Amino acid sequence: MIVVTGATGNVGRPLVEALLAKGQEVTAVSRGEAEFPPGVAHRTADLGEPETLAAAFAGADKLFLLTRDHEIDIAPVLAAAEEAGIGRVVLLSSERAATRPSPEVQVYDNALTASDLEWTILRPGGFASNALLWSDSIRKERSMTAPFGDVGLPLIDPRDIAEVAAAVLTEEGHDCRIYMLSGPELMSPRGQAAAIGAAIGEPVAFTEQTREEAYEQFLAFWPAEVVEGSLEVMGSPSAAEQRISPEVERLLGRPATTFAAWAERNAAAFR
Secondary structure (H helix, E strand, O other): OEEEOOOOOOOHHHHHHHHHHOOOOEEEEEOOOOOOOOOOEEEEOOOOOHHHHHHHHOOOOEEEEOOOOOOOOHHHHHHHHHHHOOOEEEEEOOOHHHHOOOHHHHHHHHHHHOOOOEEEEEEEOOEHHHHHHHHHHHHHHOEEEEEOOOOOEOOEOHHHHHHHHHHHHHOOOOOOEEEEEOOOOOEOHHHHHHHHHHHHOOOOEEEEEOHHHHHHHHOOOOOHHHHHHHHHHHHOOOOOOOOOOOHHHHHHOOOOOOHHHHHHHOHHHHO
């Protein structure tokens, strides 16, 4: 059985669906109540409260570990996994663990690689789904504002991350591997506005923000350290952060999803 933490999110939910499609037994873990497809066991638990994890991990042999809260001590989570009989962990990390390493960014990667568990680490870049931050202004005004309007990054569809995770969790040959994941093209905020406009059949006006304006806006959604790090990558990406990785296509046997395709699939959120 495979346990999926963060199971209600942009990666966790499609991962649950992908594992079901592969005929896997799945336990979906979230902090609150949630609905999942028939056949999925759901457990409420909090990675920050290790005493809640025993029931969530019971009977599992693999774990997909996802948390954006770097305040959580991951050691008790890994200990609970081992105690439950889980032998393999796939961690959703961040490309920043490689491109902008720091103790804070690398804390989970280091804890996992130092453990006795079998492991694989996924390090994606920016998510295409971050464009949903602009859904309200696009719906109401057909406009979006963002900083660094012409700086392109290889944004990745979270569904691609989920499908890679499903492959890694169910196939052999991924132990002690770290995969850098990206989309297939560089996409700027201005380009995102154009792609969303094409998806909904109406033009979306783009206005460039200052860095300070973007910082205040993003604080409503992400912790300050995540905002700061994200703005650094968005505004001054390194060559590694603009590199288009071949791993999605290599692991899935198909090209990575374009931002335009992501926007078409999610057009209802912007109409």
